[in-house]
Each structure stands twice: as C-alpha cells, then as structure tokens.
Amino acid sequence: MVSSTIILVFCLVAFAAIHSLTASLPFKRFIMRVVGSRAERYYMPVYSLIAFVTIAPLVYLLIKNPGPILYIVPSPWLWLMVGGQLIAVIVAPRTLLDAPHRFKLRSQLSAPKTPEAGPLNIRGIYRWVRDPFLLSGLVIMWLTPFMTVNLLVIYILSTIYLYLGSLHWETRLVSQFGDEYREYQKRVHRIIPHSGGYP
Incomplete structure (x- = not known):
C-alpha cells in the first residue's frame, strides 16, 4: 500500500x-530560437501530447492500485457530482477559445503594450473567472x-x-499585459466565478 502510494x-x-x-518561458525562448516561426504552430499540440504521455503512467497506476476505498457517494448525489464534472469538461475548452492570444509563444515572450503582446481582450468565460483551467481541474x-487513499493523496498534491x-501563470500575464491585467485581477476572482461579470 505504502509502496504504491510512493x-x-x-x-x-x-x-x-x-x-x-515545457511550460516555462526559458524553454519556450529556446524552442523559438531553435525551431523559429514554426514553433508557434506546433508548440501547443506537441506540448499537449507530452502532457498526455507523461500523465498516462500515473492514470494507469491509479487504476491498477487505487488503494483502500474511503467512501462512495450514493445516488442521487452521485449523478449530481458526475453532472458537475461533465459541465467542467465541457467548459474547459472555452479557456482556449475565449483567449487564444494568451497561449501564443510570441505574445508570452513579449513586453506589455507591444504589438506582439496584443490586447488583454477579456471575453467569454474570463469575464467571470480569471483561471477557468484551475476551476475546471478542481x-x-x-x-x-x-x-x-491513493486517489486522495494524488488529488491533494495535484491541487497544490x-x-x-x-x-506562476498570472505573474506571466502581468508581465505580458502590465497594469491592464492588474486592474482585471482586482475585479475578477481567480477561482470563484464572479456573478456580475467583467465589463
């Protein structure tokens, strides 16, 4: 039991x-220097593939060695929880669709108020929550x-x-968008959706 958790x-x-x-700016600068402009097109698909391949062993081992059961939620609460998970899975892709400029390499590596940085352009899900990736994951x-037991350990560490x-992502966004993003931080919560929405 202890060995499987370790x-x-x-x-x-x-x-x-x-x-x-692979998410760090120094690594992205290195990729841009080596690959050039093609990195902009292929970085996110390759990055996502690497993330999938590296998380797969963990998922496999969790399925194989889940550890002792702590609890199982009965119906109808079970279906409410699964429904919440499905909503989070559906909402998660909006994080990319509503702010594609945040994920471009040249934009991330640029200074505020430069043409490469682009506008902050708050829209869609980002009007209600600053980090929908974090919210959907949680x-x-x-x-x-x-x-x-093993699932609980992994969930606690994953949450941290x-x-x-x-x-870290927000410090990068402050570097990219400057005071405009700082003002946004004051108005919209990182995790808890803001009912009024961002203007």
Missing part, C-alpha cells in the same frame, strides 16, 4: 517537473463520487500543483 507520488512529481519545464477532481501553477 510510486504514484513519484510519477506525479515527474509529470509536474516535465510539465513545468471541479473534475473533487467531484469524483468515490475516493480511495495546480494552484502554484496558476500563481
């Missing part, structure tokens, strides 16, 4: 290290209608990693 934690740490490296994890990643 292996799972090691897999998660390995995924986090690779994911953080909803998908913590609305799981059953819990095991996602939150720290969100803090």
Whole structure:
C-alpha cells in the first residue's frame, strides 16, 4: 500500500517537473530560437501530447492500485457530482477559445503594450473567472463520487500543483499585459466565478 502510494507520488512529481519545464518561458525562448516561426504552430499540440504521455503512467497506476476505498457517494448525489464534472469538461475548452492570444509563444515572450503582446481582450468565460483551467481541474477532481487513499493523496498534491501553477501563470500575464491585467485581477476572482461579470 505504502509502496504504491510512493510510486504514484513519484510519477506525479515527474509529470509536474516535465510539465513545468515545457511550460516555462526559458524553454519556450529556446524552442523559438531553435525551431523559429514554426514553433508557434506546433508548440501547443506537441506540448499537449507530452502532457498526455507523461500523465498516462500515473492514470494507469491509479487504476491498477487505487488503494483502500474511503467512501462512495450514493445516488442521487452521485449523478449530481458526475453532472458537475461533465459541465467542467465541457467548459474547459472555452479557456482556449475565449483567449487564444494568451497561449501564443510570441505574445508570452513579449513586453506589455507591444504589438506582439496584443490586447488583454477579456471575453467569454474570463469575464467571470480569471483561471477557468484551475476551476475546471478542481471541479473534475473533487467531484469524483468515490475516493480511495491513493486517489486522495494524488488529488491533494495535484491541487497544490495546480494552484502554484496558476500563481506562476498570472505573474506571466502581468508581465505580458502590465497594469491592464492588474486592474482585471482586482475585479475578477481567480477561482470563484464572479456573478456580475467583467465589463
């Protein structure tokens, strides 16, 4: 039991290290220098593929060694939780569709108020929550209608990693958009949806 948990934690740490490296600005600058303009087109698909390949062993091991069951949520609450997860899965792609400029390499590597940085352009889901990636990830994890020991350990560590990643992502957005993003931070919460919406 203890050994399976340690292996799972090691897999998660390995995924986090690779994911953080490939998401870092120094690594993206290196890719831009080596690959050139083609990096803009292929970086996100390759990055997503690497994330999938590196998380797959963790998912496999969790399925194979879930550990002792802590609880199973009965109906009808089970279906409410699964419904919440499905909504989060449907909403998650909006994070890319509503702000594609945030994920372009040249934009991320540029200074505020430059043509490459582009406008902040708050729209769609970002009018209500600053980090819908973080929100959807937390909803998908913590609305799981059953819990095991190993799953709980991975969820706790993943929550910490996602939150720290969100803090890092926002420092990058401040670097990209400057005071305009700081003003946005004052009006819209990072995780809890803002009912009034951003103007």
